[in-house]
Amino acid sequence: MYHRTVGEIMTHDVARARPGTPYQDLVTLLRLRRVSGVPVVDHDDKVVGVVSEADLLRLRTGGSPAVLRERRPGLPPLLPAHRRPRAVRARLAVTAAALMSTPAITIHPGQRASDAARVMDRRHVNRLPVVDEEDRLIGIVTRHDLLRVFVRSDEAIHAEITEVALPAVRTAPPGAVTVSVRDGLVTLGGVADADGVAAMVRSAWRVDGVTGVINRLTVGGGRGSN
Structure with missing residues (x-):
């Protein structure tokens, strides 16, 4: 019996952030790439964590987080930096290193798609960075990728x-x-x-x-x- 592997279904063009990526840049990255989370990699492209939309939303204040403004085109843009409240300025100064979940849960391309599904279910995550033998980021597999494989008549x-x-x-x-x-x-x-x-x-x-x-x-x- 043969099984589909992670390497066969993963996305190769991966949006990624660095530990020093600011909050606002993370928001913009998720919006432009239309994803709900990104791996965070170091200078050697090794995965050190993952930042999700949920992580960004935890920083919201006053019921109108910057994330929601960025993701809803009809809402007005953020105020210029010098006119923002101090709490908002402090929030926007936060970087990926402070927001990310770490250590990252990763998977290798040779593992089975069914293994990825079990890891996601057990660890309650929606995506798994795919890494090579040296833990460098080479792709990402999401629940959507797995549904495309498994949910078909x-x-x-x-x-x-x-x-x-x-x-x-x-x-x-x-x-x-x-x-x-x-x-x-x-x-x-x-x-x-x-x-x-x-x-x-x-x-x-x-x-x-x-x-x-x-x-x-x-x-x-x-x-x-x-």
């Missing part, structure tokens, strides 16, 4: 595999390979040549919504493997 998965994924391999005649899907788990049966078996499994595995692939394909006259 078996019928839609079956249609994409049979109409798009397997025909692209072109290693078996029509009807030689059977496909069944149950709760996202794909079972491949039938006959294919040696090169085609691995290619078909990979193609099926990469279809969104697939949680695993069982290979029951037969190579020539031999037996397939599970």
